[in-house]
Amino acid sequence: xxxxxxxxxxxxxxxxxxxxxxxxxxxxxxxxxxxxxxxxxxxxxxxxxxxxxxxxxxxxxxxxxxxxxxxxxxxxxxxxxxxxxxxxxxxxxxxxxxxxxxxxxxxxxxxxxxxxxxxxxxxxxxxxxxxxxxxxxxxxxxxxxxxxxxxxxxxxxxxxxxxxxxxxxxxxxxxxxxxxxxxxxxxxxxxxxxxxxxxxxxxxxxxxxxxxxxxxxxxxxxxxxxxxxxxxxxxxxxxxxxxxxxxxxxxxx
Amino acid sequence: xxxxxxxxxxxxxxxxxxxxxxxxxxxxxxxxxxxxxxxxxxxxxxxxxxxxxxxxxxxxxxxxxxxxxxxxxxxxxxxxxxxxxxxxxxxxxxxxxxxxxxxxxxxxxxxxxxxxxxxxxxxxxxxxxxxxxxxxxxxxxxxxxxxxxxxxxxxxxxxxxxxxxxxxxxxxxxxxxxxxxxxxxxxxxxxxxxxxxxxxxxxxxxxxxxxxxxxxxxxxxxxxxxxxxxxxxxxxxxxxxxxxxxxxxxxxxxxxxxxxxxxxxxxxxxxxxxxxxxxxxxxxxxxxxxxxxxxxxxxxxxxxxxxxxxxxxxxxxxxxxxxxxxxxxxxxxxxxxxxxxxxxxxxxxxxxxxxxxxxxxxxxxxxxxxxxxxxxxxxxxxxxxxxxxxxxxxxxxxxxxxxxxxxxxxxxxxxxxxxxxxxxx
Ligand SMILES: Nc1ncnc2c1ncn2[C@@H]1O[C@H](COP(=O)(O)OP(=O)(O)OP(=O)(O)O)[C@@H](O)[C@H]1O
Ligand SMILES: [Mg+2]
Numbered sequence: 001x002x003x004x005x006x007x008x009x010x011x012x013x014x015x016x017x018x019x020x021x022x023x024x025x026x027x028x029x030x031x032x033x034x035x036x037x038x039x040x041x042x043x044x045x046x047x048x049x050x051x052x053x054x055x056x057x058x059x060x061x062x063x064x065x066x067x068x069x070x071x072x073x074x075x076x077x078x079x080x081x082x083x084x085x086x087x088x089x090x091x092x093x094x095x096x097x098x099x100x101x102x103x104x105x106x107x108x109x110x111x112x113x114x115x116x117x118x119x120x121x122x123x124x125x126x127x128x129x130x131x132x133x134x135x136x137x138x139x140x141x142x143x144x145x146x147x148x149x150x151x152x153x154x155x156x157x158x159x160x161x162x163x164x165x166x167x168x169x170x171x172x173x174x175x176x177x178x179x180x181x182x183x184x185x186x187x188x189x190x191x192x193x194x195x196x197x198x199x200x201x202x203x204x205x206x207x208x209x210x211x212x213x214x215x216x217x218x219x220x221x222x223x224x225x226x227x228x229x230x231x232x233x234x235x236x237x238x239x240x241x242x243x244x245x246x247x248x249x250x251x252x253x
Numbered sequence: 254x255x256x257x258x259x260x261x262x263x264x265x266x267x268x269x270x271x272x273x274x275x276x277x278x279x280x281x282x283x284x285x286x287x288x289x290x291x292x293x294x295x296x297x298x299x300x301x302x303x304x305x306x307x308x309x310x311x312x313x314x315x316x317x318x319x320x321x322x323x324x325x326x327x328x329x330x331x332x333x334x335x336x337x338x339x340x341x342x343x344x345x346x347x348x349x350x351x352x353x354x355x356x357x358x359x360x361x362x363x364x365x366x367x368x369x370x371x372x373x374x375x376x377x378x379x380x381x382x383x384x385x386x387x388x389x390x391x392x393x394x395x396x397x398x399x400x401x402x403x404x405x406x407x408x409x410x411x412x413x414x415x416x417x418x419x420x421x422x423x424x425x426x427x428x429x430x431x432x433x434x435x436x437x438x439x440x441x442x443x444x445x446x447x448x449x450x451x452x453x454x455x456x457x458x459x460x461x462x463x464x465x466x467x468x469x470x471x472x473x474x475x476x477x478x479x480x481x482x483x484x485x486x487x488x489x490x491x492x493x494x495x496x497x498x499x500x501x502x503x504x505x506x507x508x509x510x511x512x513x514x515x516x517x518x519x520x521x522x523x524x525x526x527x528x529x530x531x532x533x534x535x536x537x538x539x540x541x542x543x544x545x546x547x548x549x550x551x552x553x554x555x556x557x558x559x560x561x562x563x564x565x566x567x568x569x570x571x572x573x574x575x576x577x578x579x580x581x582x583x584x585x586x587x588x589x590x591x592x593x594x595x596x597x598x599x600x601x602x603x604x605x606x607x608x609x610x611x612x613x614x615x616x617x618x619x620x621x622x623x624x625x626x627x628x629x630x631x632x633x634x635x636x637x638x639x640x641x642x643x644x645x646x647x648x649x650x651x652x653x654x655x656x657x658x659x660x661x662x663x664x665x666x667x668x669x670x671x672x673x674x675x676x677x678x
Contacts, residue, residue, distance in 0.1 A: 048631075048635045049634070049635065050631055051631075071634070072631060072634040072635050073634045073637060073638060073639050073640065075635075076634070076635055076636055076637035077637055081635075082635055084632070084635075087632070088626075088628045088629050088631075088632040090626075090629050090632065090633070090647070090650065091650060092649070092650025092651060092653045092654065093646055093647070093649070093650040097646070098633070098636070098646065099636075101638060101642060101646055102633070102636035102637045102638055103637070105637050105638045105639055105642045106637035109637070109639070141650075158636065162636065162637065
């Protein structure tokens, strides 16, 4: 479904991704772990189409389409969803109005009819239940004054509403309490399906107890330096990243 | 033998406008002070700070042609349970008058109020800007009809009053004058709806004056919805007494060329003023809001919020003056003016002016002019919204803070006007 090859990207003069290669099959869940500042959010942002980054080399294809040719809107229409590490507050725009506009905008671009008010409300209800999102939050301005955990829950709520083909979750577990982690993971798990893939960025093995990945990758210094099965997360939790990064350095030397 | 001096261009304009107004009908005698001021005052130029961005030389060429059509325009705010008076080009169109006698409420045209209650009207009248501003003096020298609302002390007007003024097709001129006299402890709500035909042009030089008594509560919503090529100058003057509450909301829905001067004088202790406004010029439109509040007594509060967008090649101007007089202690005055520029060639000139002569004062002000929040835009686009859809949502959100303060009927109406302009929906 997603194929990233030798991706180099920079912002200003700073090169952040330095030859990143990764591929994700349809229906698979991949986890990405890695030290702070290694480029995880950068990768997520580039996948979602943030224009601040300049891709200097490499390619990304999504369902065979050159993703780099699409703008942020078109990628969402193609079925890519990013749950932000830091969701943006938008005062004055109610969560509900925001979602209806987004959903209908996508439908229009896919040449589908707008969703009926009744269907929309039913969907909101089902998706809010899925992540146990407080009813009050639906009517408030997007993320405004939401607690850290509420913001993350709201991201997963939006994901459920938009039903993407590829969901990139950037540290969706950070800021969640233990119950919320379980609830949000349950939401994600219930959306797992044969035709939907997930890229889960996290620092904690704990999340991967709930959302069990097919593959785990280590991103360090702008590249995937190590990949393994779900047990890799446990090993990382125990030993940290140094052994891999050091091994890489030795290998390259 | 002295030569007859050639009259200045603005004196000629004054004569032309005064004659045109007189021909169609003025109300009462022109205010003598205003007539004197009109001769003495200079015509505004961009060299004066108050007119720096507002070129009025173009108004010198206005030559009114059309005689006002006597037909009633389509009603506005049809669903609202209100007392409505309609005026076309400064002439009263004859709706029902509310007259409860010399001790009671009166809602009718100023022309009738002056006949029936000259004393009450004259006692309550103030000169407003008439002796200090050239266009205000012109208006007051040949005032035309407008609404007059008298609510005596302790009375409450049950239904809101809608004073609707319409400018018909053609190059016209009108100088309507609306007056609100809200007695001590009285309560009233007013709406001034100023609109025009889509091919109206010329000059609308109007005045709104309100005198709000001690302990009174008055709220006014002003809607300016004037397609066409009208030049509109509004002189909006409010005086409020001790412990009174005044709310003025101004929505400039549509304006070709507009200058509003809004001035509130707190003439007693513990007065509370709220004044909000919004505007969204596009094309080559020009919208200028000048506001001023005078805190002349202690313990007053004021809350000012003006928000607007300038699209395409339009120009918006905001100037907000807060004057805290000596001995007006413990004033709380808040002013905020936020602007978004939607077009690379759009211009916004925003300036707060604070003059504070008391020492124990809480004052804050903020003027910002910016573009869209890039993070918010990316967030919305990452959810599938087109750039246009995302812009529209952010514009709506931006204006909601002001628009939501209006009554629902007005909020929805203005929202729809803006929506059509920006291609929302
Ligand atoms: N706008 C920017 N300008 C300059 N440097 C940037 C910018 N955005 C990101 N970077 C740098 O790029 C590097 C990678 O950042 P990124 O946010 O992708 O890291 P991350 O792996 O997500 O880290 P974390 O685990 O802390 O979330 C960091 O060194 C960061 O400082
Ligand atoms: Mg990150």
